[in-house]
Amino acid sequence: MTSLLVMVGAGVALTAGWPLLNAVLPDTERLRAGSTLTLSPGAVAGDGDAPKSARFTxxxxxxxxRSESNPRNGYRLRHGTVELAVAYLMPPRAARAHQFWSGLRETVKIADAGARLGRPNPVTNARGTSGVTGTLDHAGRTGRASIFPSRAGDYAVEIQILGPPGARRGDRAEAERVAGTLTLP
Incomplete structure (x- = not known):
């Protein structure tokens, strides 16, 4: 009977305490300038050279x-009012940039029926990584989406840069600068 009461008490404490703990602890973490983040399904802290990985600074x-970031799946970052979402994509079979783009169009429409994804245009970022990019209007925010597939097409990295229509140009420019640091081995 005593152990049952302890178990029930622990359950009540977790049920009531977890939301309180989440409310008290901040979800955001400040990143140091120059921090390099790695994205890979086999990610291990500091393993920026893992096969099928990507890095950006x-x-x-x-x-x-913290709650929306994981080195295996993706990161959600913010600079002022602009959000930068970086996601790892792994198709069931090798795909080209335009095929990834079609998948993104469907995913965006599921999340927001009124979302608009523009036509994909070829892009090469500052580090020489090639992909496609286009405009994105999603959930009242505007910006750009880009997809950078690996050379073999067995994985890709999707980047969304979104902010309110009146977002500071400097915040958008900083998000574009970070997207320009993306490298795939």
Whole structure:
């Protein structure tokens, strides 16, 4: 009977305490300027050279949502009012950039029926990584989406840069700068 009461008490404490703990602890983490983040399904802390990985580097003023960031799946970062979402994509079979784009169009429409994804245009970022990019209007925010597939097409990295229509140009430019640091081995 005593152990049952302890178990029930622990359950009540967790049920009531967990939301309170989440409310007290901040979800955002400030990132140091020059921090390099790695994205890979086999990610291990500091393993930036893992096969099928990607890396990008942030500058000053970036925060990361802890609850929406995981080095295996993706990161959600913020600079001012602009959000930068970086996601790892692994198709069931090798795909080209335009095929990934079609999948993104469907995914965006599921999340927001009124979302608009523009036509994909070829892009090469500052580090020489090639992909496609286009405009994105999603949930009242505007910006750009880009997809950078690996050379073999067996994985890709999706980047969404979104902010309110009146977002500071400097915040958008900083998000574009970070996207320009993306490298795939």
């Amino acid at each position: 942030v500058g000053r003023g970036w925060t990361m949502s």
